[in-house]
Amino acid sequence: MPVNLKPPAAERLLPVKGVALGIAQAGIRKANRRDLLLIRLDERAAVAGVFTQNRFCAAPVLVCREHLRSGAIRALVVNTGIANAGTGEAGLAASRASCDAVARQLGCDPAQVLPFSTGVIMEPLPVERVVAGLPACAADLREDNWAAAAEAIMTTDTLPKAASRKVSLGGTAVTVTGIAKGAGMIRPNMATMLGFVATDAAVAQAILQRLVREAADASFNCVTVDGDTSTNDSFVLIASGKAGNAPVADAGSAEYAALKKAVTAVAAELAQAIVRDGEGATKFIAIEVSGGRDAAECKAVGYAIAHSPLVKTAFFASDPNLGRILAAIGNAGIHDLDVARVKLRLDEVLVSENGGRAGSYREEDGARVMAQAEIAVRVDLARGEARATVWTCDFSYDYVKINADYRS
Amino acid sequence: MPVNLKPPAAERLLPVKGVALGIAQAGIRKANRRDLLLIRLDERAAVAGVFTQNRFCAAPVLVCREHLRSGAIRALVVNTGIANAGTGEAGLAASRASCDAVARQLGCDPAQVLPFSTGVIMEPLPVERVVAGLPACAADLREDNWAAAAEAIMTTDTLPKAASRKVSLGGTAVTVTGIAKGAGMIRPNMATMLGFVATDAAVAQAILQRLVREAADASFNCVTVDGDTSTNDSFVLIASGKAGNAPVADAGSAEYAALKKAVTAVAAELAQAIVRDGEGATKFIAIEVSGGRDAAECKAVGYAIAHSPLVKTAFFASDPNLGRILAAIGNAGIHDLDVARVKLRLDEVLVSENGGRAGSYREEDGARVMAQAEIAVRVDLARGEARATVWTCDFSYDYVKINADYRS
Numbered sequence: 001m002p003v004n005l006k007p008p009a010a011e012r013l014l015p016v017k018g019v020a021l022g023i024a025q026a027g028i029r030k031a032n033r034r035d036l037l038l039i040r041l042d043e044r045a046a047v048a049g050v051f052t053q054n055r056f057c058a059a060p061v062l063v064c065r066e067h068l069r070s071g072a073i074r075a076l077v078v079n080t081g082i083a084n085a086g087t088g089e090a091g092l093a094a095s096r097a098s099c100d101a102v103a104r105q106l107g108c109d110p111a112q113v114l115p116f117s118t119g120v121i122m123e124p125l126p127v128e129r130v131v132a133g134l135p136a137c138a139a140d141l142r143e144d145n146w147a148a149a150a151e152a153i154m155t156t157d158t159l160p161k162a163a164s165r166k167v168s169l170g171g172t173a174v175t176v177t178g179i180a181k182g183a184g185m186i187r188p189n190m191a192t193m194l195g196f197v198a199t200d201a202a203v204a205q206a207i208l209q210r211l212v213r214e215a216a217d218a219s220f221n222c223v224t225v226d227g228d229t230s231t232n233d234s235f236v237l238i239a240s241g242k243a244g245n246a247p248v249a250d251a252g253s254a255e256y257a258a259l260k261k262a263v264t265a266v267a268a269e270l271a272q273a274i275v276r277d278g279e280g281a282t283k284f285i286a287i288e289v290s291g292g293r294d295a296a297e298c299k300a301v302g303y304a305i306a307h308s309p310l311v312k313t314a315f316f317a318s319d320p321n322l323g324r325i326l327a328a329i330g331n332a333g334i335h336d337l338d339v340a341r342v343k344l345r346l347d348e349v350l351v352s353e354n355g356g357r358a359g360s361y362r363e364e365d366g367a368r369v370m371a372q373a374e375i376a377v378r379v380d381l382a383r384g385e386a387r388a389t390v391w392t393c394d395f396s397y398d399y400v401k402i403n404a405d406y407r408s
Numbered sequence: 409m410p411v412n413l414k415p416p417a418a419e420r421l422l423p424v425k426g427v428a429l430g431i432a433q434a435g436i437r438k439a440n441r442r443d444l445l446l447i448r449l450d451e452r453a454a455v456a457g458v459f460t461q462n463r464f465c466a467a468p469v470l471v472c473r474e475h476l477r478s479g480a481i482r483a484l485v486v487n488t489g490i491a492n493a494g495t496g497e498a499g500l501a502a503s504r505a506s507c508d509a510v511a512r513q514l515g516c517d518p519a520q521v522l523p524f525s526t527g528v529i530m531e532p533l534p535v536e537r538v539v540a541g542l543p544a545c546a547a548d549l550r551e552d553n554w555a556a557a558a559e560a561i562m563t564t565d566t567l568p569k570a571a572s573r574k575v576s577l578g579g580t581a582v583t584v585t586g587i588a589k590g591a592g593m594i595r596p597n598m599a600t601m602l603g604f605v606a607t608d609a610a611v612a613q614a615i616l617q618r619l620v621r622e623a624a625d626a627s628f629n630c631v632t633v634d635g636d637t638s639t640n641d642s643f644v645l646i647a648s649g650k651a652g653n654a655p656v657a658d659a660g661s662a663e664y665a666a667l668k669k670a671v672t673a674v675a676a677e678l679a680q681a682i683v684r685d686g687e688g689a690t691k692f693i694a695i696e697v698s699g700g701r702d703a704a705e706c707k708a709v710g711y712a713i714a715h716s717p718l719v720k721t722a723f724f725a726s727d728p729n730l731g732r733i734l735a736a737i738g739n740a741g742i743h744d745l746d747v748a749r750v751k752l753r754l755d756e757v758l759v760s761e762n763g764g765r766a767g768s769y770r771e772e773d774g775a776r777v778m779a780q781a782e783i784a785v786r787v788d789l790a791r792g793e794a795r796a797t798v799w800t801c802d803f804s805y806d807y808v809k810i811n812a813d814y815r816s
Contacts (some may be wrong), residue, residue: 121731323529356496
């Protein structure tokens with residue numbers, strides 16, 4: 001059951017000029033489901049991406065990195081069902097064959113196509129099914145097709161994820177719309193398991209690359225479901241340049257700041273949607289760590305809490321067994337942490353200070369917050385001014401069920 | 409259900425001369441269970457220990473470290489039910505009060521007593537119940553009481569853990585016997601959640617400290633259940649010196665090597681017993697990593713696999729979804745790992761090479777091994793000569809159930 005998450009209303013997903021989306025049922029792994037997405041970009045669109053740091057990264061990630069260097073991207077092709085990761089040379093060939101087929105379909109160069117895959121690892125991609133599905137995708141290409149595209153990239157997701165914002169850049173209204181998928185193997189490290197955000201703003205390529213990193217760091221790189229960084233994580237930002245604004249070319253400008261705010265808002269909404277729909281999730285947990293020497297140690301504490309199976313099962317049980325959070329903080333790798341100065345709050349309830357349970361703490365207050373569907377865990381390290389937030393979900397029977405059953 | 413683990417036969421647990429154990433029902437957290445253990449050492453016993461690296465370490469761990477510096481330990485006192493961790497100054501006072509009571513009971517100095525606790529974190533230790541239980545413990549002190557002691561330190565363990573060895577040191581027969589408890593919050597870092605091993609061998613103090621570290625590194629520091637390093641991990645080695653051997657005082661001697669082998673065998677049997685009885689465990693997995701540049705990177709790969717919830721749930725399901733193991737290897741933090749050289753085997757079945765699925769691999773071979781109760785995951789990194797083994801268990805519905813219900 002996703003936590004406070006609804007399917008995006010199609011009419012609230014704003015089309016992005018110069019970006020058309022087409023969907024088909026290609027039968028990649030299962031019949032009768034939309035599992036192939038083609039995104040066509042008009043000429044002069046700028047595209048930037050960030051990808052997984054997993055060393056066993058997928059073949060399409062390798063091809064994406066290569067094709068992004070050549071620039072002038074005209075299309076993206078996304079299949080679900082098979083991740084095309086752990087597939088060696090044959091996987092690379094399959095990914096390149098997908099690009100070739102898209103290039104033939106749309107009349108561009110294969111190096112102008114970015115391929116993406118998600119699904120089971122170490123099984124071969126049936127590239128002939130991708131190729132056979134492309135004409136149907138091409139026939140379906142429309143700018144107002146984001147809702148269907150969000151559905152087509154789902155795997156164990158129970159709901160599609162999409163978000164839109166409008167923002168004014170120097171008097172010109174521009175749109176930012178994006179989709180993402182998640183569910184399991186979610187601990188993005190530089191990016192996430194397939195996020196695509198497009199804007200019709202004109203943005204210089206170098207600036208777009210900076211923007212995608214900054215947006216990823218404040219959104220996808222703040223979430224975790226199970227601590228497993230996927231082999232296929234990819235977050236791509238498209239700027240079609242059709243809005244008519246003066247191109248954003250200065251990272252210090254007001255226009256950059258405004259666009260960054262809108263892109264980050266869309267990306268954060270998508271990243272939080274992934275957590276709300278994390279495999280088996282029943283609770284949405286925001287872990288806010290403050291008082292660190294730097295953001296890295298705040299994130300380390302946030303992830304230590306977010307990855308502890310004991311903390312996650314306590315949230316599932318609504319059990320204020322909050323000493324488990326202290327144990328997780330103690331395991332975050334901060335060797336000179338003075339635990340006597342650490343403060344732990346659950347929402348507004350002070351749980352721990354002076355190395356132990358707070359004198360004012362009452363079990364019923366902890367139990368009340370733990371029973372909520374949305375909970376803030378607030379940790380003050382009291383050793384600096386840095387802060388960071390990590391979003392995660394709880395750990396339920398259904399996580400085990402989903403992942404014990406996934407291939408069958 | 410523990411994996412291929414039986415309760416230790418009391419008659420096979422060899423008494424250690426100079427080490428007496430007494431048990432009582434003290435009602436620390438629950439009534440009608442043996443939850444207090446007193447171990448009395450004869451004079452001149454040498455004691456060495458290693459303890460958790462968790463920064464939120466328990467009050468008894470702090471007191472143990474302090475008392476071990478003063479030397480001449482005469483007693484250990486262990487309670488279950490309450491961990492006395494995350495309890496601040498009050499917890500330290502409670503731990504010292506336990507030592508005071510033991511000292512009065514046995515007629516020694518409080519600094520000659522080592523206190524240990526295990527159970528719920530951030531709840532106060534009812535020290536008056538410890539004190540009230542000590543006379544019953546003292547009345548129960550016997551050298552052949554190891555089996556009852558192994559029971560008295562259990563928390564969510566389903567079976568007691570104990571092991572014995574006999575070894576000859578320079579013609580003198582000496583005994584090594586130990587007990588441990590585990591179950592959850594098990595990812596020892598320097599030591600484990602309460603392991604006690606005693607020998608009647610005579611061993612110099614400095615040598616004993618070296619021996620406890622080496623034995624821990626080859627046993628407790630190779631296991632993980634859920635990746636959560638406990639606040640209370642403690643592994644203590646006692647050498648009573650009653651066997652009549654010439655004291656072991658040289659780490660290069662044949663006697664040191666023989667004793668180390670016996671102590672490590674007992675510690676490894678206990679450590680593996682903890683994994684076999686890990687919370688919710690249905691499978692025992694040995695992850696053998698070879699071909700690393702150093703043991704540290706081999707262990708990092710082993711733990712990356714052992715901590716992946718996706719890998720652990722696949723083992724629970726007996727599902728050879730083995731790409732998840734490749735993804736875990738890719739996340740182990742070896743930035744220059746050449747994945748095309750990595751080989752993955754399940755027992756003797758070659759699963760992956762050249763960055764993808766092995767040509768010889770057949771799904772039914774993988775499925776056959778995955779259905780076993782004991783499985784070896786063999787990873788060859790092909791970049792050096794180092795190797796390391798990590799022992800772990802799978803991740804089942806029952807892990808969630810046990811940890812969602814633990815306090816209730």
